Amino acid sequence: xxxxxxxxxxxxxxxxxxxxxxxxxxxxxxxxxxxxxxxxxxxxxxxxxxxxxxxxxxxxxxxxxxxxxxxxxxxxxxxxxxxxxxxxxxxxxxxxxxxxxxxxxxxxxxxxxxxxxxxxxxxxx
Numbered sequence: 001x002x003x004x005x006x007x008x009x010x011x012x013x014x015x016x017x018x019x020x021x022x023x024x025x026x027x028x029x030x031x032x033x034x035x036x037x038x039x040x041x042x043x044x045x046x047x048x049x050x051x052x053x054x055x056x057x058x059x060x061x062x063x064x065x066x067x068x069x070x071x072x073x074x075x076x077x078x079x080x081x082x083x084x085x086x087x088x089x090x091x092x093x094x095x096x097x098x099x100x101x102x103x104x105x106x107x108x109x110x111x112x113x114x115x116x117x118x119x120x121x122x123x124x125x
Contacts, residue, residue: 014043019051022064023071026051048072049085062093073102080109084121091124100125 018029026043034041048068056065069089076082087102103125110118 014047014051016054019054019068020059020064022067026068026071042075045072045076045079045082048075049082052085052089056089056092065089066093078109080106080111080114080117080121083109084117084124087121087124 014026014029018025026048030041030043049072052065052068052072054065055068056062066089069086072082073079073086083102084106087099087106090096090102091099103121107118107121107125110121
């Protein structure tokens with residue numbers, strides 16, 4: 001049973017080589033996975049955020065990292081967390097107008113019960 005489960009879910013993990021090739025490769029990876037499983041599978045928010053951090057801080061390619069943050073925001077436009085991470089990405093690149101735009105969007109989207117995220121966004125702005 002364990003081997004069958006491992007075989008079934010082996011491609012759900014986002015490989016580093018796919019991360020490094022960017023949003024198009026990630027989309028292709030998950031389209032193939034969706035075809036194999038006969039259902040739509042989207043990349044998880046956290047996986048794309050991790051990939052953006054890996055590209056920015058590990059590979060030292062902030063441009064690729066920002067493209068991944070933008071891709072994540074396109075996949076999850078209603079996520080306060082994703083929009084806040086995009087705002088931080090723009091701030092890190094000193095694009096303050098875009099940082100503020102996405103920070104304000106994150107603040108509008110944050111759930112009432114998520115005081116920790118709300119506080120982080122408010123402090124960011």
